[in-house]
Amino acid sequence: MRHLAIATAVAASLSAWSASNATAQTPVDYPHKVVTLVTHSSPGGGSDVFLREMAKHLPKYIKATFIVENVQGGSGARAISRLATAPADGSVFYATTPTYIYTSLLSKTQHSYKDVEPLVNFFTDSEVIYTRTDGPFKTLKDVIDKAQVSRGRWGAANPASLERQAAEQLKKAAAVFPAVVSHEGGGDLMINVLNGTLDIGVGEIPELRPQLEGGKIRLLATFDPQRMEAFPAIPTVKESGYAVVLEKFRGLAGPKGLPPAITKIWDEAVPKLLADPDYQKVYKAESLVANVIPHDKYQGFVQNFGSVTEAFLKESGVLK
Structure with a gap:
């Protein structure tokens, strides 16, 4: 009887969970298919x-x-x-x-x-700064140092993007004058970072994920107000010495x-x-x-x- 009672209680609990879960998963009707x-x-x-x-x-x-x-x-x-x-x-x-x-x-x-x-x-x-893994830049300071000597070339997704403004604000904060090259999308930008045409790119983790996982690019900094939970070793732009904080x-x-x-x-x-x-x-x-x-x-x-x-x-x- 005791085993039967336990089994009944478990079954009732599972039934209640299933009903609750089914309710939670039931989509609301919408006027368009x-x-x-x-x-x-x-x-x-x-x-x-x-x-x-x-x-x-x-x-x-x-x-x-x-x-x-x-x-x-x-x-x-x-x-x-x-x-x-x-x-x-x-x-x-x-x-x-x-x-x-x-x-x-x-x-x-x-x-x-x-x-x-x-x-x-x-x-x-999160907006992040990245570069190719086999390139000369290990830190954001390396990028700024080069820009002070020979300007350099930075990349952003398109002219009217937060990424472009992030690059422009970083230029102002660091008092350097690299060319900021705009692209129609993140894919084209990535190609030019990987082939060395650009020193760095500014982008987002979702579009960088394949190259990150493939070890092709290195993150240098994030424009977030604090370090990213998934990348705790990556410093913020602000703690790197440049007072620029942006979130998308x-x-x-x-x-x-x-x-x-x-x-x-x-x-x-x-x-x-x-x-x-x-x-x-x-x-x-x-x-x-x-x-x-x-x-x-x-x-x-x-x-x-x-x-x-x-x-x-x-x-x-x-x-x-």
Whole structure:
């Protein structure tokens, strides 16, 4: 009888766990069977990787199929226009990063970040400085020392990116004048770091992962305010002696006028997604830090980021 009681209790416990787990895994109904996630990144770029990994896990929480569409060109301008002219019904979203703010401020675009609606933020991303493993640079100081003697060449993903601004701010803080070469995507940038055309590149862990694991590149520093949990031996730019601290936000935006029913679905689904143990393994391995900013607060966050960025660009003489 005692064994029977134990077995019954275990079965009941398993049944309750299964029911609870099934409930947690039941996706909420969505008005569209297919949702398009647009990015300005080339395949393999930071936003492309972010969307494709997220799209694998989202269907557990939102009942839809998620596809990624790469709309390259104009440092993100074409992708912003793609979103701004899409129906505001929850069928199309765009991967937001500081790039779409910089593109809007630095270029005469048909549509700007003010013409789309921030939906929700997922992560804070690390910006890192890297170089080829078989090159001459072992530390960030080595790179700065060379720039003081012979300028040098640094690389960033595209002209209107946080990576480009990170490189420009580092130049100012270190009082050096290397050429900062822009690229249309992280893949092209990586090629030029590996072949020695560039001394360093500025990028994100997700797009660097294959070359990191292959031992082809070396991390020199991070622009984070503190060292990365996954790379504790890598110093910050600030502790290396240069007062530059930057963090990259990653979220989604939709066309203006998103229905409250749609924003509510995402506000409720994203925290569940980020708590998913399977997805946590993926994004923590890429040094992404969960940072949920819901719809009602994300709009103000983006507007403030845009205002602060515009002020910095005017102060530094980039904008008149």
